[in-house]
Each structure stands twice: as structure tokens, then as C-alpha cells.
Amino acid sequence: MFDKDDNCIDxxxxxxxxxxxEVITPEVTVEIQKSLxxxxxxILFDSGKSTIKSVSNGVLNEIVAILGQYPNAKFSIEGHTDSVGNDASNQKLSEERASAVMNYLIEKGVSSSRLTSKGFGESKPMADNATKAGQAENRRVEINLVK
Structure with a gap:
């Protein structure tokens, strides 16, 4: 039995x-966040540039697929650099790299309204910049859920 207010009679x-x-929207879990x-x-870039290396397209497409499973979730794309070079250049490079990743995701169908990008330069290291291995860890992009 349906009435005038029933939009889904079948x-x-x-x-x-x-x-x-009711439509159940999946939640982005801690595991999904870690996976992202x-x-x-x-994601690899040309040295000192924001150009994404084509070898990274596969991993970027995996990210697109994951984001597609959570159509209502919003994400922040955050760029980071090591401490080699001056602060201003590193800040600019981190912003450009985060923006490049965001633009790739948008080009592959992720809604721009779900994404923001920000660069942090060398301000949030994960490892010691005194070693090459530490510098490599600090040069990164993160994709974080916006709550």
C-alpha cells in the first residue's frame, strides 16, 4: 500500500x-586511512618538481578506486618535503605536489567538492633529515579524511 508521500512504491x-x-554510507575506517x-x-615526482612520474599512475588509480567507495567522504591532500633547499622553495613545492595529486584525482572522476590540498613544506618531518633515508621518508604526499 502506498500513498502520495511514497517516493519508492516498488x-x-x-x-x-x-x-x-535507507541508504547506508560506508565509513572510512582507520585501516582504509592507513591504506590510502x-x-x-x-607517488613519485620528478626531482624538485610537481610533475607526477607516469610510473605512479597505477597507484593513483588505486586511490581513485578507494575514494570512489566513499562518495560522501571529504579528503585533504597534503604535501611534504625534506629539509634540503630553502624553506620558501620547499613550501611552494609541497603545495604544488599536493595540488598535482588533487588535480589527477579530479581528472579521474573524484568530485572537486570532496578534495582540498595543502602544502606543509618541511614543517612536519616523519624522520630525521640528516640521513638520505630520512629525507626520502619526509618527501611524501598524505591523503587524510576530513572529519
């Missing part, structure tokens, strides 16, 4: 949703 639903079934950043940290 399927059972709730009054609160005008007679349509594990992928994001492997």
Missing part, C-alpha cells in the same frame, strides 16, 4: 526517507 522503505529504503597513505607515500 520497494519497502521508511517514513523518514519518504518511503524509500601507504599508497600516497609511493
Amino acid at each position: 520497494v519497502p522503505g521508511t517514513v523518514a526517507n519518504n518511503g524509500c529504503p 597513505n601507504a599508497y600516497a607515500k609511493t
